[in-house]
Amino acid sequence: MANIYEMTHDVLYYEADETGKLSLPYILNLAILSSTMQSVAYGIGPDETHTRGLGWIVLQHVMDIKRRPNIDETVILQTYAREVNPYFATRIYKIFDTDRNELVSIESLYAMLDMEKRKMARIPAEYVALYGADVVKKIPRLPEPTKISADESALSLDYRVRYTDIDSNKHVNNSKYFDWLQDVLGETFLQTHEPVQVNIKFEQEVRMGDVISSTATIGDAQTVHRIMNGDIVAAEASATWTVAD
Amino acid sequence: MANIYEMTHDVLYYEADETGKLSLPYILNLAILSSTMQSVAYGIGPDETHTRGLGWIVLQHVMDIKRRPNIDETVILQTYAREVNPYFATRIYKIFDTDRNELVSIESLYAMLDMEKRKMARIPAEYVALYGADVVKKIPRLPEPTKISADESALSLDYRVRYTDIDSNKHVNNSKYFDWLQDVLGETFLQTHEPVQVNIKFEQEVRMGDVISSTATIGDAQTVHRIMNGDIVAAEASATWTVAD
Numbered sequence: 001m002a003n004i005y006e007m008t009h010d011v012l013y014y015e016a017d018e019t020g021k022l023s024l025p026y027i028l029n030l031a032i033l034s035s036t037m038q039s040v041a042y043g044i045g046p047d048e049t050h051t052r053g054l055g056w057i058v059l060q061h062v063m064d065i066k067r068r069p070n071i072d073e074t075v076i077l078q079t080y081a082r083e084v085n086p087y088f089a090t091r092i093y094k095i096f097d098t099d100r101n102e103l104v105s106i107e108s109l110y111a112m113l114d115m116e117k118r119k120m121a122r123i124p125a126e127y128v129a130l131y132g133a134d135v136v137k138k139i140p141r142l143p144e145p146t147k148i149s150a151d152e153s154a155l156s157l158d159y160r161v162r163y164t165d166i167d168s169n170k171h172v173n174n175s176k177y178f179d180w181l182q183d184v185l186g187e188t189f190l191q192t193h194e195p196v197q198v199n200i201k202f203e204q205e206v207r208m209g210d211v212i213s214s215t216a217t218i219g220d221a222q223t224v225h226r227i228m229n230g231d232i233v234a235a236e237a238s239a240t241w242t243v244a245d
Numbered sequence: 246m247a248n249i250y251e252m253t254h255d256v257l258y259y260e261a262d263e264t265g266k267l268s269l270p271y272i273l274n275l276a277i278l279s280s281t282m283q284s285v286a287y288g289i290g291p292d293e294t295h296t297r298g299l300g301w302i303v304l305q306h307v308m309d310i311k312r313r314p315n316i317d318e319t320v321i322l323q324t325y326a327r328e329v330n331p332y333f334a335t336r337i338y339k340i341f342d343t344d345r346n347e348l349v350s351i352e353s354l355y356a357m358l359d360m361e362k363r364k365m366a367r368i369p370a371e372y373v374a375l376y377g378a379d380v381v382k383k384i385p386r387l388p389e390p391t392k393i394s395a396d397e398s399a400l401s402l403d404y405r406v407r408y409t410d411i412d413s414n415k416h417v418n419n420s421k422y423f424d425w426l427q428d429v430l431g432e433t434f435l436q437t438h439e440p441v442q443v444n445i446k447f448e449q450e451v452r453m454g455d456v457i458s459s460t461a462t463i464g465d466a467q468t469v470h471r472i473m474n475g476d477i478v479a480a481e482a483s484a485t486w487t488v489a490d
Contacts, residue, residue, distance in 0.1 A: 013281055013291075013413060014274040014420065020413040029259040036258055040317075046258075071413060072285075157405070162428040163435050168258060168265040168316060175259065183407040187453050190408050208432050 002080035003132040005038035011073050019244075021068035022075075024182060024195060025175035028061065031093035031106050032174070034077035042130040046169065052124075053116055058174055059088075059109040060142050060201045067103050068194075074098050081131035086122050087111055088139040109142055145199040146238035148217060148224045156215040157184045161208050172206050177235055180214040181225050189218060193241035200237040204229065247325035248377040250283035256318050264489075266313035267320075269427060269440060270420035273306065276338035276351055277419070279322035287375040291414065297369070298361050303419055304333075304354040305387050308443045312348050319343050326376035331367050332356055333384040354387055390444040391483035393462060393469045401460040402429045406453050417451050425459040426470050426482055434463060438486040445482040449474060 009030060017023035039045040049055055069075050076096040083090045088111050095104040114121040128135060159180050167173040182190060206212055206229050216225045225237040254275060262268035284290040294300055314320050321341040328335045333356050340349040359366040373380060404425050412418040427435060451457055451474050461470045470482040
């Protein structure tokens with residue numbers, strides 16, 4: 001059985017967007033916060049993995065949102081590693097309100113990187129034991145994001161990766177992709193639509209100074225996204241939305 | 246005597262930059278968090294001011310940094326309103342470590358805005374009473390940031406204001422100016438220098454979709470900054486630095 005980790009968090013004003021609700025980038029930040037805290041609690045946090053020359057990388061997040069919590073609301077952040085095989089792991093994140101209503105659920109696919117060789121590494125057996133993850137032969141695949149089709153008329157904006165986009169892992173904080181995905185949709189769309197699901201698949205790392213282009217098409221209750229770094233696909237994503245109150 | 250408000254905060258991983266220390270934008274976010282919490286505790290938080298059609302605006306911050314706290318470090322956020330006259334107020338922010346060593350000190354100048362008329366409003370007397378601020382005739386001016394001189398060869402980059410730059414006050418979160426100020430200096434400078442003082446003066450509001458240009462010159466232990474929104478000066482700033490360890 002997976003070891004479930006929980007912590008409480010009060011939503012801070014700067015974690016909300018203009019709706020006064022927890023923003024998409026901060027939903028992801030809080031999720032990663034909970035798994036980092038779990039790892040630290042088990043003695044296998046970032047310091048330990050870095051000492052071994054290892055680092056977790058995220059391959060995909062599938063995020064379902066029932067209700068985004070408000071500024072000052074206390075939420076429970078829950079996470080556990082569900083399944084692992086030698087090279088991949090699935091992790092579940094949930095955000096609950098204080099009545100244990102589920103607000104957000106995220107299914108994430110991770111792999112382990114040998115930081116020096118920049119290639120996949122085996123997940124240490126003691127990590128698997130500590131997280132209590134189910135050892136499986138094959139990790140079930142997550143659904144693919146909807147692909148952007150070349151002939152649709154698309155919105156597109158360029159973003160240069162900034163110093164403040166880099167976190168203490170010396171990589172672009174994954175939450176920044178949500179900035180780029182959302183911003184290109186424009187204020188009118190964002191003010192009138194509430195996100196219900198976001199599926200993002202990371203293909204290639206981006207670095208400080210890179211100029212990425214965020215492209216999106218707006219369809220019927222769905223947006224489809226691609227983040228390009230020059231000729232290279234950095235990420236693909238799709239999202240579903242409801243009309244906001 | 247001013248009513249002093251304090252709260253503790255654990256520095257979260259996403260509040261740090263690549264140095265693993267609390268980033269400049271988040272130093273400001275935590276400061277504003279503490280004064281917002283003070284205002285809410287006194288029943289005169291954002292909801293109350295907005296109901297009255299009022300809003301606080303920041304005119305200037307002068308930030309002195311002795312040591313930036315690390316990820317996971319517990320800090321004490323302290324704030325109080327020091328002086329008010331009918332139209333202006335000075336507020337002090339401090340960040341202490343758990344041994345009460347002062348890490349950061351910020352002196353800030355505020356004014357009150359009539360949100361509908363977009364002009365200065367009188368600070369309500371009951372606010373002054375609740376904050377316990379000294380009522381003075383004249384608010385002492387803060388030192389001016391060093392001016393950028395036109396003939397110096399300057400670094401300059403453009404930034405478009407993004408959806409995720411807007412906070413629940415429906416304005417650009419002031420911490421974003423620090424993104425623009427820092428990023429233009431480049432990774433090499435930022436990796437080798439630690440900020441000691443930042444003096445930023447806000448001249449004109451910027452809005453979503455605006456493209457601002459952040460210009461900076463790097464001098465001897467000092468950087469001088471200007472943020473332009475087209476022909477209009479949005480902010481001026483200067484900062485001093487030491488060579489990082």
